[in-house]
Amino acid sequence: MPPLVTTPIALIDRFGRTVDYLRISITDRCDFRCVYCMAEEMTFLPRAQILSLEEIEFIAQAFVQLGVKKIRITGGEPLVRKGALDLLNTIGHLEGLRELVITTNGSQLETMAKDLKVAGVKRINISLDTLDADKFKAITRTGDLQQVLKGIRAAKAVGFERIKLNAVILKNRNHQEVNALVQFAIDNALDISFIEEMPLGIVDQHDRAEAYYSSDLIRRDISEKYTLVATPEKTGGPSDYYKIPDTQTRVGFISPHSHNFCSQCNRVRLTVEGRLLLCLGNEHSVDLKAVLREHPNDMALLKQTIIDAMLIKPETHEFNIHEQPVILRYMNMTGG
Secondary structure, X not given: OOOOOOOOOOEEOOOOOEEOEEEEEOOOOXXXXXXXXXXXXXXXXXXXXXXXXXXXXXXXXHHHHOOOOEEEEEOOOHHHOOOHHHHHHHHHOOOOOOEEEEEEOOOOHHHHHHHHHHHOEEEEXXXXXXXXXXXHHHHHOOOOHHHHHHHHHHHHHHOOOEEEEEEEOEOOOOHHHHHHHHHHHHHOOOEEEEXXXXXXXXXXXXXXXXXXXXXXXXXXXXXXXXXXXXXXXXOOOOOEEEEOOOOOOEEEEEOOOOOOOHHHOOEEEEOOOOEEEOOOOOOOEEEHHHHHHHOOOOHHHHHHHHHHXXXXXXXXXXXXXXXXXXXXXXXHHHOO
């Protein structure tokens, strides 16, 4: 057995990529049922199978000590988990962490935005696929557009460093709305990223190949109305950004199918079950929950397990929008 290593300079995989970004799913539950994310009737995990808040905090601490500079909290909908704010406050004040960010559907922001800012959240991503109330209901199945718009206004009033909208674009469902979404972002001084659907989990009444709308088509549609100026700016994630002159808005494109970004991958994911997932589009993973529960409070062993996991991070994902998904887990379990 190799000696325990406790203070590496960085987490580096076998392809030379430095991992300094961790996405943590703190719950598989959500108050929406978006068609591209989960089935309409979902069975959620029992409490004993998911990480406790204390376990999540311990793992986050280990990653920060191993050089991770950015942590994103996701779900499901992270803000529906009891104790989420306390967890965010603890993680947000970890020494060495540069940035705590969160992805949310916006449903809880009207009442929680101010507390998120106090907890140390610097930037916030809000899912918004349409500005049409009926389409919003159809895509989310249970969501209320006005509730989300109130949440966006509340987040703006608090003064986060940046707020970004995330829009998953589906052909013949909302692809005609990309320019309306861009204009909404401009009017509200927000950023926006357009996302090609990730083929995770088998969802009913939804043909992913039929609904696929590429980033190239989205960019073409936007360019008919707006000038897009390429920029090298990055926020630590996979978006390629463009600026719109004379506005504060950046437009990003996340393109796992049309423009593979694996060579630049700097992130890993912690699922709600405690699996350290080395790639969104593969099943390469390590069970950190088992390590924690078999060896409670053993920080050195946990960190060594994380270091060793870098050896199985794959070179690229295996997404294929035209086939039944190889990855059967749903997005709500993986974290957005």
